[in-house]
Each structure stands twice: as structure tokens, then as C-alpha cells.
Amino acid sequence: MTAPTYYVTTTIPYVNASPHLGFALELVQADVLARHRRQRGDAVRFPSGTDDNSLKNVLAAAAEGVSTQELVDRNAGAFEALRGPLWLSFDDFIRTSRNPRHRPGVERLWRTCAASGDLYRKHYEGLYCVGCEQFYTPGELVDGRCPEHGTEPQRVAEENWFFRLSRYQDRLLGLIESGRLRIEPAARRNEVLAFVAAGLREK
Numbered sequence: 001m002t003a004p005t006y007y008v009t010t011t012i013p014y015v016n017a018s019p020h021l022g023f024a025l026e027l028v029q030a031d032v033l034a035r036h037r038r039q040r041g042d043a044v045r046f047p048s049g050t051d052d053n054s055l056k057n058v059l060a061a062a063a064e065g066v067s068t069q070e071l072v073d074r075n076a077g078a079f080e081a082l083r084g085p086l087w088l089s090f091d092d093f094i095r096t097s098r099n100p101r102h103r104p105g106v107e108r109l110w111r112t113c114a115a116s117g118d119l120y121r122k123h124y125e126g127l128y129c130v131g132c133e134q135f136y137t138p139g140e141l142v143d144g145r146c147p148e149h150g151t152e153p154q155r156v157a158e159e160n161w162f163f164r165l166s167r168y169q170d171r172l173l174g175l176i177e178s179g180r181l182r183i184e185p186a187a188r189r190n191e192v193l194a195f196v197a198a199g200l201r202e203k
């Protein structure tokens, strides 16, 4: 009998600054899970990495007067170097601007989505927070400001690609309600269920 494969990973942080304590905590928590499963005899796969492609990184590099690649290389290096002092046991570290395996993976995912009709182009206008790298609806703002950063979002108009998330609404609800897709703790599960049930619409 082969050991079951246990997959654990982290978010991949933007590297516009040095690592902060919050991400160190996330790495350590993932590492605890990975070590625990290895000790139980599972075949563990534990990748981590950095998101080198973001507007935040570009803006941070411009503010410092260095090239984006220079800033990204320096900061991503600091994230990867956490391995030593934190005694991390991740078995792979993927940087989205440097790792040659990343691009073909992205292209394959894109083509698969395109082939099944999940992608479409649309003109979009909205309120964008660079800090969050996301659009907000006016109702999500607090006194017209980003609930996370307290800054005023920019009005951005763009022609972009979108994913037809609404197609998957019923399937997602079914998977979460039946417990086949488990979200823990229960409070988060209910939050996600309420969000999906309210209607997934493309912005």
C-alpha cells in the first residue's frame, strides 16, 4: 500500500517589502502540518513561494528608484531565506518571475479555462485599492475608503479578461454543503456558503 499524499501549501506573498511576522507565522503553521503528516508516514508535498508579478512590486521599486526585478530579487530572496532561521521543511519554493516551471503551468491552466468557455473579455470600471490589489463595490467601502487600508480607492477603467465564476455556483454550493469540500472553522465555512448563495456574479 502506498502512503496517501498530503498536500499543504501557503499563500504566495507579494514581495514589495521584507517579510513580516504574519507570513512567518503562516509558514510555521504549514510546516507544523507537513512535519506532523510526515511523521505519520504520509507522502507530503509542501511547496511555497513568492508572487513576483504585482503592481505593488512595481510601485515599491519605482519609489525606491530601482528596477522591479532588482527589488523583487532582493525581497524574494529574504522570503526564501526564512527557511534557515525558522527551520522550515518546504520541499519546493517557486518564484513566479524566475522559476521556469511556472510559466508553462500558467499557460496550461489558461488554455484549459479558455477551451471550456470560462474566459471572456469585458470593459470594466470600478474602484480599485492598489494595497489589496482588488476592486471594491461602493457598499464594501467604509466612508468611501478601503476597509483594509483606510485609503481612498482609485477609479480604474480597463478592458480585461474575466472568469465565468457564476457557472460554478451550484456545484460549489453542493460540494461545500455535502462536506466533500471542507472549509474550517465552521464560521468561515458559513461565510463562504453565504457568499456563494448570495450569487456569484462576474464584476
Ligand SMILES: [Zn+2]
Residues within 6 Å of the ligand: 129, 130, 131, 132, 133, 146, 147, 148, 149, 150
Ligand atoms: Zn486596500
